[in-house]
Amino acid sequence: VVPVMLKALTYDEKRGACSVGSNVRDAACYVCWAFARAYEPAELIPFINHISSALVIAAVFDRDVNCRRAASAAFQENVGRQGTFPHGIDILTAADYFAVGNRVNCYLTISVYIAGFPEYTKPMIDHLVNMKINHWDSVIRELATKALHNITPQAPEYMANVVLPRLLPLSVGSDLHIRHGAILACAEITHALCKLAQENNRSVTYYFSEKSLEGLKQIHQELSSRQLYRGLGGELMRPAVCTLIEKLSLSKMPFRGDPIIGGWQWLINDSLRQLTLVSSAARQRIKESAVSALAALCNEFYINEEGEADPALQDELVTQYVSELQNSEEMIRCGFSRALGALPRFLLKGRLQQVLEGLKKVTVISPEDVSFAEARRDALIAIAKVCQTVGVKGDGSQQEYVCRENVDQIYATLLTGVTDYTTDSRGDVGGWVREAAMSSLMEVTLLLVQKEAELIHANICKQIMCWLAQQSAEKIDKFRAHAGSVFLTLLHFDHPPVPHIPHREELERIFPRAEKETLNWNAASEAFPRITQLLGLPAYQYHVLLGLSVSVGGLTETTLRYSAQSLFDYMKKIQSDPSALEGFCETLLKVFEDNLRNDRVSVPLLTMLDQMLANGCFDMFTEQE
Template identity: 65%
Template sequence: MSLLVSAPIIMQCLEKKHLSESSQAKLRKQGVKLTQRLGLTFLKPRLAAWRYQRGNRSLAANLSASQSATAATPEVEIQELEEDYDIPEEVETVIEYLLVGLKDKETIVRWSAAKGIGRVTGRLPKELADEVVGSVLDCFSFQETDNAWHGGCLALAELGRRGLLLPSRLTDVVPLIVKSLTYEEKRGACSVGSNVRDAACYVCWSFARAYEPKELEPYVTQISSALLITAVFDRNVNCRRAASAAFQENVGRQGTFPHGIDILTAADYFAVGSISNCYLNITVFIASFPEYTEAMIDHLIAMKINHWDSVIRELATKALHNLTPQAADYMATTVLPKLLPMAVGIDLHGRHGAILACAEITHALYKLGLQTNRAVVDMISSECVDALKNIHQKLNDRKQYRGFGGELMRPAVCFLIEKLSLSKMPFKNDPVITGWQWLIDDTIKTLHPGVKDSTVVSMVSALSALCDEFYQAEPGQADLQIQDVLVSQYVEGLKSPKMLIRCGSALALGCLPRFMIHGKVKQILEGLLQMCTVSQNEETFTEARRDAVKAISQVCLKVGVCAHGSPDSALCSENVPEVYGVLLHCMTDYTRDSRGDVGAWVREAAMTSIMDVTLLVAISAPEILLPDLVKRMMCCLAQQAAEKIDRYRAHAGNVFLCLLHSKEPAVPHIPHQEELLRIFPFETTTSLNWSAPSQAFQYITQLLGLPQYQYHTLLGLTVSVGGITESTVHFSSQSLFEYLRGIQENIAALTQFGDTLLSIFRDNLRNDMVSIPFLGMLNQMLANSCFEIFATQENHQFCVDILDLCKEFKKSKVIAKLRISISVFCGLIQFQGEVRKRVLAQLLMLLCHPFPVIRKTTAGQMYEMLLTYDDVIDPEVLDDVMTLLSDANWESDLETVRTHRNQLCDWLKVSQPRKITKNPVPS
């Protein structure tokens, strides 16, 4: 009786508030175990004679044809082998505790309670055990929480596994398990129930091992459909895999699941890991079997197109599109009429998914009709056609395009417009077209920074399809009035002060069909080109410039090339230089903001556009590709292919090789084409991984030996060698130094390299994005003795020029630039003649810099410099100089520091810098 007394005490301890949640859960688990042991002490240690026993459990026998023919097992009436005996009243209390444990909030407690239910029930008489099963089934009420459903599933699995769930109970159990396989409750911005679905899969798995095929045969259709729906449509990958495993177990042990082996090959454990593969591919295969087609479609309509996760809703609508050929009549006569009221309903998620589903199904029916020469309106009822047409107007009348809901409704209706236009719905000259156009234009005007890219894509696609279907006066000829209005409106939008309106207008111009821009090419290109150039200094319009660059190439590709044509109707010799000028200028966009190098978006778009335009011109009118344009283009691509960001370096490298190896058409006037083909043979188009610094830089540095590419290649290498990314710095500098070692004996080549280096330095003296990494690269070159030949000559011009340019940085306020310039000065000390004295003078002036950290850095680096180059000063004063540099407090006040600095000037025989005082202002 001590156990009976201690159990309630333990159960009371579960409510102790001072314990952590994990400690309380462990205590409740121990309480459940103790309660189970208590129950077992009151019952005889025996196995219930009434329990169900399957008998033959051979997988091979289940799958054999002979077994399926003679699978009947004689029914034996089981009688109690022992006399009835009284069950103590305490057992009822124990079972009550265990049933409460099934609803606990912790999984470990529910699992222990389920095992306890199984063990205790196995010692009860048949009637009492059936009452326990009935109490477990009470957990499956929609008034209960997901914890109760989960605990109930675990208990049923335990009872079934032990043979305590008799076949007579399957009629009640199977419908509950089928509901559990799709159980999901929304909680705020997410949902709960994945543990219930996973446990339900475990129940199905255990039933496969527990029952004879003939017992489960009446429920095969329900179980197989529910398991497959979970295996391909569940949001949680663990649930999909659990359902696949349970289906596989049933196919192997039951042998009665329709098309089980075929389905398992397509929906195995690994295949269901990708949710997009499940929705878009596996479902199509499974739906080819009539037993599962309508069940899958009905589940998508009932539970997935109104799902809280937008990804699931979109995948569900795409799945309905793919499933339409399997059940076209069912979609047209049953599904579509069911969806149309949802498309204008109250529930936001259901409305969004229904609109997308209507669009997908309608377009799928249109594509089916093409095979049988039937229009969509012949396949769906006139009521459905009218309902599809009126969706926009009803949403607009209810003002459902506003607010948070509008962010979902606008792209959804734009998607509907696109699909209805592609489906050639008979709405031409109907007032609804004006409403659709208003929605597209209003969406452009109401774009804001938080809008998703999918909204813009939907809007652009809808406009293109709408123009194609409804704005042609004659085939290939635009309605001039509509053309004038739309083109003028979007060109004007390029001048908007709002960045996203510019983006939308640019993309709208880029998506217009050829007949809509014919005769307006000059007006469109002028607007796009102006937006790319005038707003270059406006950092907030980076995305607009990117989209304008994309639109330029789209317009050019649509109108084509005519060498001597009109600039108003084609790309020709008159406007090609201007287009290339803007695209090449965009390849130098290095705008930065809080997000980093956002100009890279513009550069990437410019590289893609210039490749597309170049191949277009090369195939139609290569004579208008001037040598200077091609040279600038290839040099800019070489520069981008040498830079530090892996993604954009890879893109530039691939574009460079594409143009170099293009045969049909061949790009004319590529500088050093033969040398380039030796450096980059055709195999490199597939074998060279430009994203890997270890591969890319050993190729790109070979361009330094080609005069026309040297400047731009070295400019690109500057930010890589002088950058901060370890792998990029290592491999780029390694490749650069290999090249320099190869030209050490070639004075002319080294001199030319030095001149190019100086040109880059002069051109970017005030550009910190280049000058700081340039100093880092120069410091590495000096440390590796790359200019040792120059160091043997007194006052070599290269050294003098470098020193003169570096002196410009002493007035800088940028700590990073000052620190790296100190390192460069210390590296320049290796040069002979007057240069050395001037370098020492610069370093001594930096010892009295206003910034204490610069003074300290200068002293430290001078100390290291004198250790390396001990011939710089007289050996007699070397120890004194080194002691003063190391022991003096260079971060103290300037008067004290200046005294130490002047002492160093005397020892180093350098004139003491004089303090410059400003002339007093005359009264």
């Protein structure tokens, strides 16, 4: 019975779009549970190691939560009744019924603890290599390779001499899923082995044979020559090989000056150029993995002993990437914007102005690229990343640092992003741009505050806080929450405080420090009673009213109810103060005048006005007459 049951514990077969096998694995766990009750400990001793390993593997690595829990329960029963399972109590404590509920935790944390016991190390590694890196579900394949990375320190020799040589042929095999899993596994294991060698003060290649190093190099060339980067398979191959490039670069492999570096650079550039041709589901993953690979590749292989870049290479790379920013395809602009944001400092040195100008052009809305919201979003994110990379030096050169000459231009670009209200068939796509602009404004401001706060001018700080207050009063929960969180981060930042925030004391009274984490900006019932209090502060009145008019005159029932109620409460409070009421009305008229031709504001504003008149907010003026 035991051999059949061990086979059933890992039975998983794909039929069409789904898999069958979870009920078989569940039943096999039940059989193991029955074993514990049916046999005397002495009878099971010859099979103990096989059964315990199989149950541990099912409890930690099964795809289905029910099977993991069933295996954990069966293991517990065996430990309790048989008493012969190796390290039973320790494993039970780590992998109990509740702990195995979270799959990521099982793969990345619990598995490492259990692999620390020598009886389980090799069976777990073998199971991952034989059954999981070729699994039909890509999420499981990726988790399995990360688990191999984490388990490598427990058996480095076995990984280097047995597992890696077995994976290298699979990484250029014919089956797409096996190839994908094997490439990622090679990347993760190599990185783990190199880290281990460095920690023990050995050379990076200590664990690798010449054949293994050559095999790792050959993967890209082999896939490229067989044209496996094309079509649907390419959507898995590109991010996988980009991950391989990233991990080999982080491992500090001795490939400097090798022709393979050119091949890797070609793949990264080509993946960013082909973003328009891949499915929308795979785009983000390919873009992120290519950008991560680029950053690691540049940091390792493009810097010379003096910490400088080769001028010809720098010129070619930066000029090529900046020219792609004006491509007529939105996705290509996105990819190369993020790529410029990922470049290390030595490649941006002397080229900062060129890069910032290029990214600034992407953020400008022109008639032919109105709907390129994603490109504008990625360019704004990249600007903040570039600023963080080059650092701040007030009297430095504008080709090398964020300094007096370019800080206003950077802020101007980021502030235009907060005013992006583009809509198309997908809805309020400008929201993505506004969200990125708010994050970037926060990152750049905090960077300047910590380095040279005097570069932040009072009018810039006022603009930032007013725009954030406006966004915090608007109708879409997600963007309101983001704006509110950024607003409070800047207000309560202490190392040192952000200078020139208008009405700081009143703001700290409205938004106490203690509530920074607990205030739920997503809930209209919590956000609007706070944000309407800003109407009493002259600097914020115009922008908060502009944001509120869109919420009060909007269509969403909860937003409308709480925003209107908060506004009416504020109006009641100022009924006895003619000058405050007059100031409010003047601001209201100014908002209307400024947005006469803008339906996004003027239509809800009239709806809001209708509600205010019906509510008697302006009765004081009629009584006077």
